[in-house]
Amino acid sequence: MAKKVAVIGAGVSGLVSLKCCVDEGLEPTCFERTEDIGGLWRFKENVEDGRASIYRSVITNTSKEMSCFSDFPMPEDFPNFLHNSKLLEYFRIFAKKFDLLKYIQFQTTVLHVKRRPDFSSSGQWEVVTQSGGKEQSAIFDAVMVCSGHHILPHMPLQSFPGIERFQGQYFHSRQYKRPAGFEGKRILVIGIGNSASDIAVELSKEAAQVFISTRKGSWVLSRISEDGYPWDSVFHTRFSTMLRNVLPRAIVTWMWEQQMNRWFNHENYGLQPQNKYLLKEPILNDDLPSRILYGAVKVKPRVTGLTETSAIFEDETVEEDIDVIVFATGYTFAFPFLEESLVKVEDNRVSLYKYMFPPQLEKATLACIGLIQPLGSIFPTVELQARWATRVFKGLCSLPTEKTMMEDIVTRNERRIDLFGTSQSQILQTNYVDYLDELASEIVYVSGKSRKHSSIFKKNKFLKGV
Numbered sequence: 001m002a003k004k005v006a007v008i009g010a011g012v013s014g015l016v017s018l019k020c021c022v023d024e025g026l027e028p029t030c031f032e033r034t035e036d037i038g039g040l041w042r043f044k045e046n047v048e049d050g051r052a053s054i055y056r057s058v059i060t061n062t063s064k065e066m067s068c069f070s071d072f073p074m075p076e077d078f079p080n081f082l083h084n085s086k087l088l089e090y091f092r093i094f095a096k097k098f099d100l101l102k103y104i105q106f107q108t109t110v111l112h113v114k115r116r117p118d119f120s121s122s123g124q125w126e127v128v129t130q131s132g133g134k135e136q137s138a139i140f141d142a143v144m145v146c147s148g149h150h151i152l153p154h155m156p157l158q159s160f161p162g163i164e165r166f167q168g169q170y171f172h173s174r175q176y177k178r179p180a181g182f183e184g185k186r187i188l189v190i191g192i193g194n195s196a197s198d199i200a201v202e203l204s205k206e207a208a209q210v211f212i213s214t215r216k217g218s219w220v221l222s223r224i225s226e227d228g229y230p231w232d233s234v235f236h237t238r239f240s241t242m243l244r245n246v247l248p249r250a251i252v253t254w255m256w257e258q259q260m261n262r263w264f265n266h267e268n269y270g271l272q273p274q275n276k277y278l279l280k281e282p283i284l285n286d287d288l289p290s291r292i293l294y295g296a297v298k299v300k301p302r303v304t305g306l307t308e309t310s311a312i313f314e315d316e317t318v319e320e321d322i323d324v325i326v327f328a329t330g331y332t333f334a335f336p337f338l339e340e341s342l343v344k345v346e347d348n349r350v351s352l353y354k355y356m357f358p359p360q361l362e363k364a365t366l367a368c369i370g371l372i373q374p375l376g377s378i379f380p381t382v383e384l385q386a387r388w389a390t391r392v393f394k395g396l397c398s399l400p401t402e403k404t405m406m407e408d409i410v411t412r413n414e415r416r417i418d419l420f421g422t423s424q425s426q427i428l429q430t431n432y433v434d435y436l437d438e439l440a441s442e443i444v445y446v447s448g449k450s451r452k453h454s455s456i457f458k459k460n461k462f463l464k465g466v
């Protein structure tokens with residue numbers, strides 16, 4: 001009998017997981033708390049609890065060439081970088097083509113996922129859901145957690161002394177939808193991730209003045225790279241990945257800096273990363289440098305204090321008459337429906353083998369899909385994750401011992417911190433091609449054959465990626 005798999009969430013991770021279940025002859029049921037597919041990419045005017053919320057103008061920062069699923073290219077007439085509505089259209093065509101909608105129970109929230117009493121032998125889970133006020137419970141042989149990680153705002157108000165006195169409006173970037181209503185205001189945007197830079201640029205076209213406050217700076221790239229090609233098709237080549245892996249770190253850092261400064265010298269714009277040694281995710285923004293040149297966006301250092309109407313910065317400058325503060329300070333994540341011990345973030349690391357499997361389970365029947373932030377597109381990444389997970393569930397691939405998985409988690413995390421730093425926004429950061437290669441190599445191994453599991457870092461002493 002086909003194994004039953006519960007898929008939680010019908011965003012891109014859930015959709016591709018459904019497809020992989022079907023490909024492997026598993027029997028999936030997807031629970032989606034809202035009324036439709038698309039997750040984060042389905043824009044709505046209102047912010048919904050329990051679902052990511054984006055602004056109207058979001059455009060992908062990874063190109064269509066690098067973001068499509070392996071067996072389903074994006075339509076020829078789609079542009080290279082997609083407005084959120086266009087990406088949603090791609091997901092809709094994908095779901096239709098592979099007839100995935102019939103597996104989805106909409107407006108059904110997963111409340112609990114619990115190990116069955118005989119879990120050590122059966123590996124089964126009880127999944128409790130709620131729909132229309134009614135609770136239901138069903139037994140599954142495996143679970144794919146695809147519930148996303150851009151839902152809970154990270155609002156570090158404690159780092160902003162005086163915020164309780166501030167008389168203007170302040171909110172997290174998750175609440176931001178469009179520039180209407182901000183005309184003529186003086187706005188302070190906190191952070192320099194993709195949300196902060198998109199929002200600062202957009203608001204600067206309507207506002208009296210926008211300030212963007214960064215405590216550590218960031219590299220900024222244009223979506224358009226050499227000869228007009230999309231940046232990621234130039235950046236994420238096997239050759240550049242190989243160079244990053246074999247060359248000494250000092251040379252890699254130097255090359256990275258040259259590449260990042262090719263468009264404009266970050267130091268002149270006040271954006272120079274404080275720690276150039278880190279290979280942190282660059283932000284993609286075609287307009288930020290020009291908005292800074294026009295004076296419409298002013299770059300400021302860390303905020304040290306706020307008064308009723310003004311912001312004080314680390315360099316002791318003060319900006320008066322601030323009307324609005326946008327906290328584009330990223331996200332935290334949680335899985336309220338899972339036992340707390342299963343997916344933990346402690347000591348600044350996620351306790352999952354290759355960002356997917358809890359190592360302590362007697363049976364590998366639960367996987368997180370999409371709990372990751374690759375330097376490249378997440379779409380092919382979640383596809384490979386789902387292909388591997390479904391093959392593990394089916395018994396075609398096996399996982400190493402708990403000890404080996406724990407060693408891998410610890411080593412991987414040390415490498416991550418060394419490469420990307422300790423910032424909250426880097427907890428899920430991974431390299432791209434290295435990680436995809438790792439997943440792909442797991443898929444081709446078949447259980448029963450004498451594969452020796454050991455940490456990938458032991459097998460390949462040159463591998464610096466995580």
Ligand code: FAD
Pocket residue numbers: 008009010011012013014031032033034037038039040041050051052054058059060061062108109110111146147148149150337369370371376377378379
């Ligand atoms: P989501 O899209 O968040 O979907 C999760 C789904 O699970 C939702 O539909 C939600 O309703 C459902 N759900 C949650 N909890 C439950 C529950 N308890 N029961 C039932 N259903 C539940 N990545 C890229 O590669 N390229 C980009 O250009 C890019 N742009 C981005 C832009 C923004 C503004 C943000 C925030 C992220 C971006 N990302 C990008 C990364 C992003 O994580 C992925 O694009 C992707 O959308 C994540 O998909 P997901 O399916 O994992 O999660």
Ligand code: NAP
Pocket residue numbers: 058059060061062150156159173190191192193194195196198215216217328329330331373423424425
């Ligand atoms: P993010 O990448 O996590 O960035 C958060 C920013 O807030 C960082 O600059 C961080 O600075 C800063 N910050 C955090 N805590 C702070 C504090 N206490 N004081 C001051 N600054 C603080 O969040 P995001 O920009 O919302 O992006 C989330 C994900 O969505 C990313 O993967 C991003 O690529 C994606 N995204 C994509 C698009 C697009 O495709 N167009 C648009 C938006 C978002 P430090 O680095 O110093 O910690």
